[in-house]
Amino acid sequence: MNRKSLTLTAALATAGAVTAVLAVLPSASAAPNTTASAEPAAASTKLGTASYLPLSVAKKVSDIAMQKGIEKGYPVSVTVVDRDGVVINQQRADTATGATVQVSFEKAYAAAGFQTPTADIQNFAKTSPGFTYIPGFSILPGGVPIKVGGKIVGGIGVSGAPTGELDADFANAALKTLN
Template identity: 40%
Template sequence: MMTKSWILAGCMMFAFSNATSTNLLQERNIPLNLALEIAESSVQACAKDGYSVSAAVVGRDGILRALLRADQAAIHTPEAARRKAYTSASSRTATSAMVKNIQNPGASQLVSIDDFLILAGGVPIKVGNETIGAVGVGGAPSGDLDEACALAALRKVAGKLD
């Protein structure tokens, strides 16, 4: 009886190890050159409207890939931009949608997650349905204007996200 148990356990371990070792995880991420282009385009889009902002781009893992601060951007804007990007990459949604969602009692605790900044201005960078990073903008007079600059930058590079 003991031998059958060991043989069965061995077979299960072999089957499990073969199944997991042959299915390597492959993930796409935002490359540095594209992260820089998105950050620069975000800052430029806001500058056209007279806003001095900072723009941050993070990879799918929320780690900073690029950060640019316009000459006259306020001192708090680089960190705000980074945290908006981090929040968007983590949630895989625009932070403006999260602002609306925290009105629901069940979602109100999102504001207590470390490093989250639930203000409009963070937008996921997607290839199809896969989030490969996020851009965050901070410094315009409202989060909606920050988000508009981020979206303008993403439209500009849309052909490179294939």
């Protein structure tokens, strides 16, 4: 195909696209709407709203989960993330090991990301082992999504107790204070 044919083909394709667009637009002969509106055109478009987890609430649930661990004699780390998995608050008890910090984050991140407790994800992984290989997620018990008004606004992860079930108990005890 020569250059003249390519140019002609491109011009015809463009003309066809313009014709298709004009066919769905309102007729140019229709009278324009000249009535004034109290609202700008952009304001008439309804935008969604998003719930979020305030720092004050993240601190509160972190403090309570940390205190529950200390009361039972377990130095834990607690991480609270927003619905996107970004850390809002993170704490480590004085004698908690360094590994607990990262694990608490990974539990919170998984709980928020999958919108389900990590203990449930761990059970699901028994029949779908691919869940054990998702980078950045820990499916050990102790991660719980944070819901407000039925919407996921974040996740909390606790790590450092001898079992994940105890970690989950501390997280759940903290979340009960939100109700």
